[in-house]
Amino acid sequence: MRYNISWVNPQQHFITFECIIENVATPELHIQQPAWRPGRYELGNFAKNVRNLRVTDASGNALAFTKTGKDHWVVSAAGAATVHVHYEYYAADLNAGSTFLDDSQLYMNPVNCCMYVPDRMHDEHRLVLDLPADYKIACALPQSAKNELLAESFDRLADSPFIASATLKHQHFVLDGVGFHLWFQGECKPDWPKIISDFFIFVNEQMMMMKTFPAGEYHFFFQILPMRFYHGVEHLDSTVIVLGPSYKLMSDVYHDFLGVSSHELFHAWNIKAIRPAEMYPYDFTKENYSRLGYVCEGVTTYYGDYLLYRSTVYSEAEYWQTFAERMQKHFDNPGRFSLSVADSSFETWLDGYVPGIPGRKTSIYDEGCLLAFVTDILIRKSTNNDCSLDDVMRLLYTEYAQQGKGYTEADYQALVERVAGVSFDNLFKQYFYTAADYTPILTEALEYIGYKLVIFPSARINEHLYGFKTLETAGVTKVAAVYPGSPAELAGLAPQDDVIAVNTMPVKNDLNEWMRYFGKVPLELLVSSGGRTKIVTLEAGKKTFYGQYKTDKSAEITPEQQFARDKWCGKRAGTTF
Numbered sequence: 001m002r003y004n005i006s007w008v009n010p011q012q013h014f015i016t017f018e019c020i021i022e023n024v025a026t027p028e029l030h031i032q033q034p035a036w037r038p039g040r041y042e043l044g045n046f047a048k049n050v051r052n053l054r055v056t057d058a059s060g061n062a063l064a065f066t067k068t069g070k071d072h073w074v075v076s077a078a079g080a081a082t083v084h085v086h087y088e089y090y091a092a093d094l095n096a097g098s099t100f101l102d103d104s105q106l107y108m109n110p111v112n113c114c115m116y117v118p119d120r121m122h123d124e125h126r127l128v129l130d131l132p133a134d135y136k137i138a139c140a141l142p143q144s145a146k147n148e149l150l151a152e153s154f155d156r157l158a159d160s161p162f163i164a165s166a167t168l169k170h171q172h173f174v175l176d177g178v179g180f181h182l183w184f185q186g187e188c189k190p191d192w193p194k195i196i197s198d199f200f201i202f203v204n205e206q207m208m209m210m211k212t213f214p215a216g217e218y219h220f221f222f223q224i225l226p227m228r229f230y231h232g233v234e235h236l237d238s239t240v241i242v243l244g245p246s247y248k249l250m251s252d253v254y255h256d257f258l259g260v261s262s263h264e265l266f267h268a269w270n271i272k273a274i275r276p277a278e279m280y281p282y283d284f285t286k287e288n289y290s291r292l293g294y295v296c297e298g299v300t301t302y303y304g305d306y307l308l309y310r311s312t313v314y315s316e317a318e319y320w321q322t323f324a325e326r327m328q329k330h331f332d333n334p335g336r337f338s339l340s341v342a343d344s345s346f347e348t349w350l351d352g353y354v355p356g357i358p359g360r361k362t363s364i365y366d367e368g369c370l371l372a373f374v375t376d377i378l379i380r381k382s383t384n385n386d387c388s389l390d391d392v393m394r395l396l397y398t399e400y401a402q403q404g405k406g407y408t409e410a411d412y413q414a415l416v417e418r419v420a421g422v423s424f425d426n427l428f429k430q431y432f433y434t435a436a437d438y439t440p441i442l443t444e445a446l447e448y449i450g451y452k453l454v455i456f457p458s459a460r461i462n463e464h465l466y467g468f469k470t471l472e473t474a475g476v477t478k479v480a481a482v483y484p485g486s487p488a489e490l491a492g493l494a495p496q497d498d499v500i501a502v503n504t505m506p507v508k509n510d511l512n513e514w515m516r517y518f519g520k521v522p523l524e525l526l527v528s529s530g531g532r533t534k535i536v537t538l539e540a541g542k543k544t545f546y547g548q549y550k551t552d553k554s555a556e557i558t559p560e561q562q563f564a565r566d567k568w569c570g571k572r573a574g575t576t577f
Contacts, residue, residue: 001123001154003114006130010103013092014051019085019115024077031055031085032118033071034284037111038159039233039271040097041345042352043287046112047071049090058082072285089113094223096231096240105165105185106131107223109233109240111158111284118285121154134166138183140219140238155282159236159272163221171196175203179217186224187246194250198313202262205311206269206303209390210397214273220261224249232260234267258313259322263304270303270393271296273401280406293345294432295412298368299393301326302376305369310570323373324550327453329366330438331549332469334359334484340435341367342409358495359484362435370438371431375416377445377568378427382420385567391419449568450561451551457544461515466523466538467545468493472509483545491536494529501526 004018021029036044047070055063055073057080065075077083091099091113099112106129116125127149129137137143139162144150151157169184171192180203184190199220207213215237225244232241241260243253276290290296309319330336335355339347344361355361376389392415399415400407416424431441443453457464467486471478479497482489499507502514503524515523520540527536554561 001117001120002126002128004128004130005106005108007101007106010101010106013090013101014088015091015099015101015106015108015113017085017087017089017113017115021083021085021117021120022081024081024083027077027079029075029077029083030118031065031073031075031115032285033113033115034111034158035071035286036284036288037097037109037233038279038282039235039267040353041288041290041293041348043349044112045070049113051088051090053085053087056084056086058084060084085115087115094225094242095229096223096233096242104167105163106135107161107163107165107185109161114154114157116154116284123153125151125154125157127151127157129164131164132166135164136166136168138163138165138168138170138181138185138219138221140215140217140235156236158282158284161221161233161235161238161240163223173200175200176207176213178207178213178215181217181219182222183219184222184224186222187226188222188224188249191250198258199261202258202308202311202313203265205307206262206266209303209307210269210394212397214268214401218265218268220264230256230260232264234264234272236272237268239264239267255318258308259305262308262313263300266300266303266307269397269401270300274393274396275401275406277406277408277411287349289346289349291342291345291409292407292412293348293364294341294368294371296345297364298341298370299372299389301365301369302372302389303393306373316569320551326366326369327442327549327551329363330370332481332546333362333366335361335435336367336437337435337484340433341371341431342433358481367438370442374431374438374441374445375424375427377448378424379416379420380564380568381448382422385564387419387421388568389416392416395419446551447554448561449565450554450557451565452554454550454552455547458546458548460512460546462488462511463546464544465520465540466515467541469546470499470511472511475508477507477509477511486545487538487541491538492534493525493527493536493538496529498528499525500528500533 002020006016033047055065055075057063063075063078063080065073067073075083091101094100097109099109100107129147131147139149139160141149141151141160151160163185165185172179172181173196219238221238221240223242224246225242226246227244229242229244232239241264243257276292278290279288305319305322308314338359339361341362341364345364347361380388395415396407413424413428430436446453462468462470466488467483468479468488469481471480477499479493479495481495482493499511501507503518505514507514523538525536525538527534
């Protein structure tokens with residue numbers, strides 16, 4: 001299958017596609033557009049971006065077709081040996097999983113916009129790009145000719161994003177025979193020596209852990225935006241990462257830059273090679289339901305941060321600050337009492353990667369990360385620090401990915417138990433498969449390596465005494481979350497309410513200051529709710545609702561704890577790098 005790709009006015013964001021399908025031998029031809037993309041386990045509905053679809057034979061004669069689903073068409077081939085599918089795709093969103101066109105670049109995730117023939121997915125797929133003369137292409141696919149990209153199958157094409165632009169910045173390094181390419185698009189000033197040094201260190205740590213690399217080369221594609229942004233998407237031998245603002249890339253954004261890059265690289269093993277059985281192979285026509293998000297994303301989140309620390313790229317303080325952010329999200333989310341992390345993985349197909357309705361579900365990233373940490377520590381504890389979650393991930397790679405098969409929940413638990421030498425049944429039942437508060441198990445795991453869980457009241461009065469969080473922007477104070485059973489909930493405050501005044505004093509991004517000023521006396525909040533105003537009377541609770549969570553070193557540490565800590569962090573515990 002060949003795709004001729006061009007455009008007329010890039011500022012209108014429409015890409016013109018001509019898909020040429022040869023050797024058609026059936027009276028009907030089924031045309032499919034992917035319903036979702038790997039790396040985001042929710043329906044994408046990419047067909048909504050298609051307009052002016054028409055189908056012809058090789059001579060330009062129109063062929064009849066019928067749309068039979070949201071992203072599926074049946075063409076009456078009428079004896080035509082070659083079928084041409086013409087359409088325009090609207091590419092106006094710029095994120096790590098989208099397709100975007102303007103006068104500076106063509107950035108494409110083919111899984112968004114390339115239609116395919118379901119029963120010919122294993123055919124060769126070729127992209128022929130009509131590009132300005134000064135454009136160069138950043139892509140993991142081989143270029144079969146100038147401005148031509150070649151994929152051996154649709155699966156390969158769908159997992160191969162590219163950027164075509166005249167302003168690409170590029171550097172690369174080689175590690176153990178694998179070439180690693182770093183491409184930057186957008187206004188930025190990369191500090192190449194620092195970036196290459198840090199990447200070499202954490203890439204080496206990941207490769208030493210996994211003993212091998214799944215590809216012959218790997219590409220990091222960075223879209224750098226002028227505004228605050230954070231997003232990354234993994235692919236077989238590449239990743240797209242979108243960050244901003246440009247002017248903070250080498251300062252405030254650099255921690256995120258390293259974190260998301262390490263996370264996405266670990267996906268080269270975990271989810272691109274090591275896949276749940278339900279996603280082996282991918283079915284692009286419908287949901288690929290799985291409850292294993294706590295491995296796919298949770299374990300990856302854990303290792304993305306942890307290996308930066310273990311490799312010395314992150315300092316001890318940087319690692320535990322990131323870990324505290326994961327814990328904070330867990331404890332702030334009442335969904336931990338509603339839906340397990342396994343069930344929450346299944347549910348991403350329903351409402352995506354947003355929290356959804358208040359308190360409905362947990363995060364496969366945050367809860368999954370915390371449980372990966374716990375699993376790692378408990379394996380170490382049960383084996384006198386001889387084995388770890390590292391061994392489980394290597395077994396998943398050698399016994400499943402390299403054998404061409406996916407794994408199940410039972411397989412993952414069985415490997416954990418095989419490495420640990422003891423049953424983990426209670427852990428999985430109580431924490432993976434049941435909605436739960438992770439305080440007990442986090443406390444146990446941290447204690448084993450000489451750390452402790454520290455809980456203290458939020459500095460914001462509205463959070464710890466009254467039980468509601470706010471977002472303050474442009475002079476508007478909006479209720480973001482309400483803790484179950486808190487004074488705020490009992491008084492009738494709800495998410496999306498706007499707080500206008502406290503005890504008749506107008507609130508302008510200073511709610512906490514006014515609440516502190518009035519103290520613990522009953523407070524009257526003037527609130528805009530559902531299009532009308534009302535008075536909500538609050539009385540301070542007798543306990544802390546939203547707290548703050550962090551880790552700290554135990555005041556006294558035993559030799560056993562010190563040994564365990566040294567083994568866990570690569571014999572560099574207690575050192576600030």
